[in-house]
Amino acid sequence: MKMPGFTKRLLNNLAPTGKEYVKWDTESSGLSGRIRPTDRKVFFRECRTLEVRQIKLFTWSYCRLPINLGHKEARSYLAKRDKGEDVTTTRSKARKAPTTKKLAERHFKKHVIPPKKPFSVSRDYRSRERLIVPVFASYKIKVFAQFRGVSPKSFRRIA
Known part of the structure; x- marks a missing residue:
């Protein structure tokens, strides 16, 4: 049976433990959530650069952005990657x-x-x-x- 992806109910029921842990989304590949002991939920998009280096891009914090907008943003990362755009180089150029x-x-x-x-x-x-x-x-x-x-x-x- 396939596990459901990140939903509002699932994210609200993720309880903090004594340690930080990671939960993976089954709907959107490369999307993961890090739940901290302080009950802060932060979500990341894992992707590969054009140099085939795997990195984690901060996507959103659960308290600031609803789950459906987070999924939309994660899909936009995938769409950019599929077009051949390197998200990391545009970010590093903007930073520099x-x-x-x-x-x-x-x-x-x-x-x-x-x-x-x-x-x-x-x-x-x-x-x-x-x-x-x-x-x-x-x-x-x-x-x-x-x-x-x-x-x-x-x-x-x-x-």
Whole structure:
């Protein structure tokens, strides 16, 4: 008899034990759930990269996303894999993308330091470090690419 896949009732009845354990979904291949002793349920999609390395991709946490949306997301991973797309390379490229902090440093070295006097440079550096970097430092450049077609005046209104 085939075991049912992950359902809401099954996941609610998975009781925590003294140790962390893994439960596999029978409907969707490569989908597993890790149940922790604290009763936190985290689900993973196991997949292979194009280099045939097996990895676990975090899919969702049970308390944040219902099971049907988790299944949908897991199926989208499988569909991407079947199309020949490597999910891990797109994720690693996004992680390695330059941040606005690096862009600000490059802009500062190239366009601010050469034409200005040292006092003005130090004042600009201080204001950049106090105002701009704390807010936008971790943002990737791709976030700001959506404003590429927008005029500077309207960009000031948006920001």
